[in-house]
Amino acid sequence: MNKTRILWADDEIVMLKPHIIFLEEKGFEVEAVNSGSEALEKLSEEHFDIIFLDEQMPGLSGIEVLEKIKEIQPGLPVVMITKSEEESIMEEAIGSNIADYLIKPVKPSQILLSLKRNLENKKLTSEKATQNYQQEFREISMRLQDRLSFEEWEDVYKKLVYWDLELEKSEDEGVSEILNMQLAEANTAFSKFYERNYYNWLHGKTEEKPVLSHTLLKEKLFPHLENSRKLFLFVIDNLRYDQWKTIEPMIAEYFRIESDELYYSILPTTTQYARNALFAGLMPLEIRKRFPHYWKDEQEEGTKNQFEAELFGELLKRYGKKTRFSYNKILRQEEGRKLAENITNLMDYDLNVIVFNFVDMLSHARTEMEIIRELADDEPAYRSLMKSWFEHSSLFEMIKYLSDKHVKMMITTDHGSVRVQNPVKIVGDRNVNTNLRYKFGKSLNYNSRDVFEMKDPEQFFLPKLNVSTRWVFARSADFFAYPNNYNYYARYYSNTFQHGGISLQEALIPFVTLNSKL
Structure with a gap:
C-alpha cells in the first residue's frame, strides 16, 4: 500500500524536524521545503496527498501560495499553519477553501489529528454509515413483515431513502447491495399494500386513508x-x-x-x-x-x-x-x-x-x-x-x-x-398504449399474477373506452415487454427510469x- 505523501512548506522547517520524524515513524512520507516557490515547484513535479503550509514566509506568502495551489489542484487539501491569530488572516485563508487551520506552536498530536480529519474522514464516515445501517437493517426487515398503515409506510420509505443517501458515502459495495435488496423487498410488500387498499381509499370505505x-x-x-x-x-x-x-x-x-x-x-x-x-x-x-x-x-x-x-x-x-x-x-x-x-x-x-x-x-x-x-x-x-x-x-x-x-x-x-429491471411479457393489439409501466386495452394477454389488474377500471375512476377495456399495472421494478423482439426491448429498457406503475419511488x-x- 502506498504511503500518504505530505508536502510541508515552512521557512523554519529545520525547527520542525522532530515533527517530521514523528510523522515518518507513523508511516507517512514527508517532503520538506523552505519556501512557497519551492512548494509550487515540487507540486508541479510530484504527487502529494496533503500540504502543510506556513502562512508567514519570505517571498511568496502562504496565502499567495494557497491561491496558486487551488488553481493547479483545487481538490488538494491544504492545512494552513500560522503564528498569527488575526481574524482577517483567518477569514482570508478560510475564504480560499483551506482544509484546516492550525496555530503555532503545533504539537505532533495536532498534526496527526488534522491528517486523520482530512485523509481518513471519508473512510471513517463510510465505516460509520455501514455500521449504523447494519444495526437498523434488522429493524426495517421486521417492520416489513408487519401489516403497516399508510403512515408507517411513509416512515419506512423515509428511512430507506435516508440510508440510500448515507450509504453513498460508503466504499462498501456489499452493503449497498444489501440495501438494494431490502428496497426490492419493501417494494414487493408495498405493492401488495397499495393494491389491497387502493379501492377503499378512493371510495372512502376506510377512515384511515392517505392524502392522494x-x-x-x-x-x-x-x-x-x-x-x-x-x-x-x-x-x-x-x-x-x-x-x-x-x-x-x-x-x-x-x-x-x-x-x-x-x-x-x-x-x-x-x-x-x-x-x-x-x-x-x-x-x-x-x-x-x-x-x-x-x-x-x-x-x-x-x-x-x-x-x-x-x-x-x-x-x-x-x-x-x-x-x-x-x-x-x-x-x-x-x-x-x-x-x-x-x-x-x-x-x-x-x-x-x-x-x-x-x-x-x-x-x-x-x-x-x-x-x-x-x-x-x-x-x-x-x-x-x-x-x-x-x-x-x-x-x-x-x-x-x-x-x-x-x-x-x-x-x-x-x-x-423507478429504475426498472425485470421485463414482464404482455400481448396487445396496435391500439394498446405505449407506457412501459401500465397498459390498457380490450385484448390484453398477460399472466394475472404478474400485474395489478383492473377488470372494471371505472370502479377506480379511470376511463373505460369500450366494454372490455382492462387496465394493468407493473409492480416494483417490473416493466412490460412484447414477445416480438422481446430480448432487444428487455435489454434496451432495463435499467431505465420509468413511471406509471406501483412502487415506493x-x-x-x-x-x-x-x-x-x-
Whole structure:
C-alpha cells in the first residue's frame, strides 16, 4: 500500500524536524521545503496527498501560495499553519477553501489529528454509515413483515431513502447491495399494500386513508390561502423523495422548512393522470365526465395536460375560493429564465403556481439518449445530475429571490419514477398504449399474477373506452415487454427510469412547506 505523501512548506522547517520524524515513524512520507516557490515547484513535479503550509514566509506568502495551489489542484487539501491569530488572516485563508487551520506552536498530536480529519474522514464516515445501517437493517426487515398503515409506510420509505443517501458515502459495495435488496423487498410488500387498499381509499370505505393526488391541494394548500403571506406552489414534475432530499440543503440556506411530508400518487403514476387529478381535485374519470373539453384520452392527438390552469380555477371556484392566482408552466430553459427575470410581477398575486418539467424530461432523455444514460448510470448519478440542474436553474434563482420576501413556499410533484429491471411479457393489439409501466386495452394477454389488474377500471375512476377495456399495472421494478423482439426491448429498457406503475419511488412523493426566514 502506498504511503500518504505530505508536502510541508515552512521557512523554519529545520525547527520542525522532530515533527517530521514523528510523522515518518507513523508511516507517512514527508517532503520538506523552505519556501512557497519551492512548494509550487515540487507540486508541479510530484504527487502529494496533503500540504502543510506556513502562512508567514519570505517571498511568496502562504496565502499567495494557497491561491496558486487551488488553481493547479483545487481538490488538494491544504492545512494552513500560522503564528498569527488575526481574524482577517483567518477569514482570508478560510475564504480560499483551506482544509484546516492550525496555530503555532503545533504539537505532533495536532498534526496527526488534522491528517486523520482530512485523509481518513471519508473512510471513517463510510465505516460509520455501514455500521449504523447494519444495526437498523434488522429493524426495517421486521417492520416489513408487519401489516403497516399508510403512515408507517411513509416512515419506512423515509428511512430507506435516508440510508440510500448515507450509504453513498460508503466504499462498501456489499452493503449497498444489501440495501438494494431490502428496497426490492419493501417494494414487493408495498405493492401488495397499495393494491389491497387502493379501492377503499378512493371510495372512502376506510377512515384511515392517505392524502392522494386529487385531495392534495384541498388538504394541504387550501388551509394557507387565507394567510396574509403570498403563496408560491412549485410543482417539479417527476420529483422523487430522494431527489428532494438531495436539493433540500441548498434550499434550507434560504427558507425554513416547516414540514417535510409524503403523499400518495394515484394510478397511473404519470403526468396525464396524476397531475390533472392534482389540479382538478378530481379523479381522471370525473374530469372526463365533468369537463370533457379539458380532457383528452390517450389515443387522441395533442397535449394531455394543457388545461391545468383551467382545472385549478374550477377547483378554487368549487370550494368558494376567490384567490387571485397565476399559473406558469416551464418546458424550456428560456421560459424559466424569462419568468425569473419578471418574478416581481408575480408578487401582485396571492398564489402563484409554477410547474417545472425538467426532471420528467431528464427521465425520458435518459431512456432515449446514450450520453444521458452514461451520465446517470445509477441512482446516485441520477440524483447528482438533477442536483446539478437545480443548482443552475431558474427555479433556484426564483427561490433565492423569494427568500427575503414575506412569502410561504410549497414544493411538490405529481409522481416519481423507478429504475426498472425485470421485463414482464404482455400481448396487445396496435391500439394498446405505449407506457412501459401500465397498459390498457380490450385484448390484453398477460399472466394475472404478474400485474395489478383492473377488470372494471371505472370502479377506480379511470376511463373505460369500450366494454372490455382492462387496465394493468407493473409492480416494483417490473416493466412490460412484447414477445416480438422481446430480448432487444428487455435489454434496451432495463435499467431505465420509468413511471406509471406501483412502487415506493413512484407513489410516495414529497410535499414540502417552507417559510421565508424573515
